[in-house]
Amino acid sequence: xxxxxxxxxxxxxxxxxxxxxxxxxxxxxxxxxxxxxxxxxxxxxxxxxxxxxxxxxxxxxxxxxxxxxxxxxxxxxxxxxxx
Amino acid sequence: xxxxxxxxxxxxxxxxxxxxxxxxxxxxxxxxxxxxxxxxxxxxxxxxxxxxxxxxxxxxxxxxxxxxxxxxxxxxxxxxxxxxxxxxxxxxxxxxxxxxxxxxxxxxxxxxxxxxxxxxxxxxxxxxxxxxxxxxxxxxxxxxxxxxxxxxxxxxxxxxxxxxxxxxxxxxxxxxxxxxxxxxxxxxxxxxxxxxxxxxxxxxxxxxxxxxxxxxxxxxxxxxxxxxxxxxxxxxxxxxxxxxxxxxxxxxxxxxxxxxxxxxxxxxxxxxxxxxxxxxxxxxxxxxxxxxxxxxxxxxxxxxxxxxxxxxxxxxxxxxxxxxxxxxxxxxxxxxxxxxxxxxxxxxxxxxxxxxxxxxxxxxxxxxxxxxxxxxxxx
Amino acid sequence: xxxxxxxxxxxxxxxxxxxxxxxxxxxxxxxxxxxxxxxxxxxxxxxxxxxxxxxxxxxxxxxxxxxxxxxxxxxxxxxxxxxxxxxxxxxxxxxxxxxxxxxxxxxxxxxxxxxxxxxxxxxxxxxxxxxxxxxxxxxxxxxxxxxxxxxxxxxxxxxxxxxxxxxxxxxxxxxxxxxxxxxxxxxxxxxxxxxxxxxxxxxxxxxxxxxxxxxxxxxxxxxxxxxxxxxxxxxxxxxxxxxxxxxxxxxxxxxxxxxxxxxxxxxxxxxxxxxx
Ligand code: SF4
Ligand code: SF4
Ligand code: SF4
Numbered sequence: 001x002x003x004x005x006x007x008x009x010x011x012x013x014x015x016x017x018x019x020x021x022x023x024x025x026x027x028x029x030x031x032x033x034x035x036x037x038x039x040x041x042x043x044x045x046x047x048x049x050x051x052x053x054x055x056x057x058x059x060x061x062x063x064x065x066x067x068x069x070x071x072x073x074x075x076x077x078x079x080x081x082x083x
Numbered sequence: 084x085x086x087x088x089x090x091x092x093x094x095x096x097x098x099x100x101x102x103x104x105x106x107x108x109x110x111x112x113x114x115x116x117x118x119x120x121x122x123x124x125x126x127x128x129x130x131x132x133x134x135x136x137x138x139x140x141x142x143x144x145x146x147x148x149x150x151x152x153x154x155x156x157x158x159x160x161x162x163x164x165x166x167x168x169x170x171x172x173x174x175x176x177x178x179x180x181x182x183x184x185x186x187x188x189x190x191x192x193x194x195x196x197x198x199x200x201x202x203x204x205x206x207x208x209x210x211x212x213x214x215x216x217x218x219x220x221x222x223x224x225x226x227x228x229x230x231x232x233x234x235x236x237x238x239x240x241x242x243x244x245x246x247x248x249x250x251x252x253x254x255x256x257x258x259x260x261x262x263x264x265x266x267x268x269x270x271x272x273x274x275x276x277x278x279x280x281x282x283x284x285x286x287x288x289x290x291x292x293x294x295x296x297x298x299x300x301x302x303x304x305x306x307x308x309x310x311x312x313x314x315x316x317x318x319x320x321x322x323x324x325x326x327x328x329x330x331x332x333x334x335x336x337x338x339x340x341x342x343x344x345x346x347x348x349x350x351x352x353x354x355x356x357x358x359x360x361x362x363x364x365x366x367x368x369x370x371x372x373x374x375x376x377x378x379x380x381x382x383x384x385x386x387x388x389x390x391x392x393x394x395x396x397x398x399x400x401x402x403x404x405x406x407x408x409x410x411x412x413x414x415x416x417x418x419x420x421x422x423x424x425x426x427x428x429x430x431x432x433x434x435x436x437x438x439x440x441x442x443x444x445x446x447x448x449x450x451x452x453x454x455x456x457x458x459x460x461x462x
Numbered sequence: 463x464x465x466x467x468x469x470x471x472x473x474x475x476x477x478x479x480x481x482x483x484x485x486x487x488x489x490x491x492x493x494x495x496x497x498x499x500x501x502x503x504x505x506x507x508x509x510x511x512x513x514x515x516x517x518x519x520x521x522x523x524x525x526x527x528x529x530x531x532x533x534x535x536x537x538x539x540x541x542x543x544x545x546x547x548x549x550x551x552x553x554x555x556x557x558x559x560x561x562x563x564x565x566x567x568x569x570x571x572x573x574x575x576x577x578x579x580x581x582x583x584x585x586x587x588x589x590x591x592x593x594x595x596x597x598x599x600x601x602x603x604x605x606x607x608x609x610x611x612x613x614x615x616x617x618x619x620x621x622x623x624x625x626x627x628x629x630x631x632x633x634x635x636x637x638x639x640x641x642x643x644x645x646x647x648x649x650x651x652x653x654x655x656x657x658x659x660x661x662x663x664x665x666x667x668x669x670x671x672x673x674x675x676x677x678x679x680x681x682x683x684x685x686x687x688x689x690x691x692x693x694x695x696x697x698x699x700x701x702x703x704x705x706x707x708x709x710x711x712x713x714x715x716x717x718x719x720x721x722x723x724x725x726x727x728x729x730x731x732x733x734x735x736x737x738x
Contacts, residue, residue, distance in 0.1 A: 074493025155550055157548065315534045
């Protein structure tokens with residue numbers, strides 16, 4: 001379920017293309033990155049990580065390289081790099 | 084602008100002498116809070132610190148005052164605060180932090196009678212157990228008791244030196260009488276004043292371990308900004324300084340904290356003896372009361388009583404060994420102190436032979452007659 | 463998704479990776495605020511060894527333990543006086559206080575108002591989770607009226623502080639409020655606060671799902687939804703109108719950015735007027 005479409009900082013960020021990188025074993029499964037990725041490109045994986053959480057996986061390769069997930073993630077478990 | 088060491092003869096009170104001693108020792112930050120009878124230390128040092136490039140701040144309470152001197156100490160400088168009983172009680176929280184983070188600093192307690200607000204303008208020596216045990220947990224500290232304004236100067240320098248050498252808070256346990264008494268104070272030539280600074284780390288920064296002790300049990304201490312990226316915590320920590328919540332780490336940490344004092348007693352403990360050689364009664368005293376005790380010994384000798392004086396310059400760590408040795412050859416001990424028997428109890432514990440107190444609840448010195456009466460009645 | 467061969471998160475050089483994972487619960491916002499803070503430090507371009515971080519006690523008080531710079535985890539409520547000592551002795555250092563609402567505003571409230579009054583040149587970041595998380599969710603000086611806590615099981619009879627208003631009245635010269643969800647604004651605001659000369663205060667609303675959310679029937683994503691939907695960014699808003707009321711809308715933004723001499727500048731000018 002989604003309530004929001006416009007990224008919080010869309011006014012500041014140029015549209016570029018990037019890769020999102022997930023360090024799955026650091027994730028504690030809060031789902032914040034999934035819920036707030038402006039491109040909605042993430043979803044929970046079916047698999048468990050080493051800590052027993054479902055980390056995010058990329059469902060469509062459409063990352064903006066906005067680094068928002070990188071800032072929001074409490075676990076240093078996700079970041080984006082320029083493509 | 085005046086120099087750091089005001090060489091010459093001065094007629095000043097104990098509080099002022101203490102402030103001058105601090106500056107001469109290299110103190111460059113003082114965080115304070117007004118309280119009778121220690122206020123003059125803050126007043127004087129607030130004027131003097133800017134002369135030598137140091138800073139002073141009057142904090143919002145004694146908790147903040149004591150905490151500020153720890154923060155400042157980690158920038159690599161020598162720091163001090165001064166207070167009296169009620170403020171000392173507030174500082175106890177941070178005393179524990181100073182001990183466990185091994186932060187050198189000097190805390191002056193110009194004692195007044197308590198409990199609570201007590202007699203703000205009248206002296207006592209009733210915080211002697213609080214200084215030893217007042218913060219929670221097991222620890223060791225160093226406490227020094229000056230008997231005169233001259234010693235407020237001299238022993239403050241020694242307090243800084245010990246605190247730097249052993250990376251521990253050192254307490255100047257003065258009292259209202261010494262603090263407010265004006266006497267001649269001779270400040271020596273700057274070159275004659277020996278000052279000690281904390282051990283500094285050498286070697287590779289990435290291999291550095293914050294609490295890895297040197298040969299004397301004391302770890303070198305870096306300052307903020309030197310690139311050691313230290314983490315300093317009040318939690319139980321390992322050699323790296325990282326918190327580890329385990330029985331073993333706790334045991335190791337406490338053993339080292341106690342050890343660095345307990346294994347260096349000969350270097351730390353200072354006592355003074357007067358007519359002890361042939362004495363069969365030992366008077367134990369410290370601070371202002373040692374002056375009373377001294378007079379009492381003289382008078383006792385005139386009366387044919389073989390009394391001698393053991394003055395504790397450092398009260399903590401306690402010269403336990405010395406008391407035990409004396410106990411083997413004397414009839415008993417009398418402690419002279421302005422409290423209801425705090426160090427008396429400690430002497431009793433070590434001596435195991437008759438030990439009496441010449442003391443009272445505070446507000447005035449102990450008259451020598453009180454000591455003589457005990458000598459006459461009990462021995 | 464291509465593989466980053468190093469697998470290195472860009473903030474890792476500022477984190478004590480040998481201490482990760484941190485202790486913060488899943489869904490705790492403290493880690494997010496921490497990441498924004500580290501990002502802001504990077505953004506300033508100031509060398510890391512010119513920073514020091516001081517924390518008090520509590521969940522967010524653990525921040526100092528994870529940052530890979532000189533960092534101090536002090537006693538409960540005393541981060542600000544510790545930071546004051548550092549700043550007085552070494553005015554060139556950038557001193558950050560990273561701590562929680564209980565630490566900074568209940569037990570440490572007195573220190574906060576006085577450091578603000580002095581315009582002590584430090585940056586105070588308060589992770590406000592509305593409760594005492596570490597001890598199990600007791601009522602705090604920030605807990606909303608009627609909210610449940612482990613010591614107010616039927617609801618809080620008290621009224622909470624408005625932290626930015628308190629900061630304003632005390633004399634803080636940079637004041638902002640964000641939520642951890644406004645991560646970019648937050649990072650930019652912290653960056654501004656770090657370079658601001660004077661006492662800077664940033665309140666960051668942050669979920670404690672384990673000890674506040676659970677008792678108040680709020681899942682972590684519910685809290686974030688409130689942050690997203692029921693907040694209004696209004697820079698320069700009247701500090702007297704910053705109560706936290708999600709029904710009215712919680713006002714975020716920068717409320718003060720005032721140029722005033724700092725404590726160390728004033729001290730210098732008075733005692734060493736010839737020094738530049
Ligand atoms: S924000 Fe971080 S911890 Fe939360 S689900 Fe995403 S990767 Fe995992
Ligand atoms: S950087 Fe993160 S939040 Fe931004 S589009 Fe890519 S995956 Fe989504
Ligand atoms: S108890 Fe609350 S504040 Fe503390 S780490 Fe857990 S979620 Fe965060």
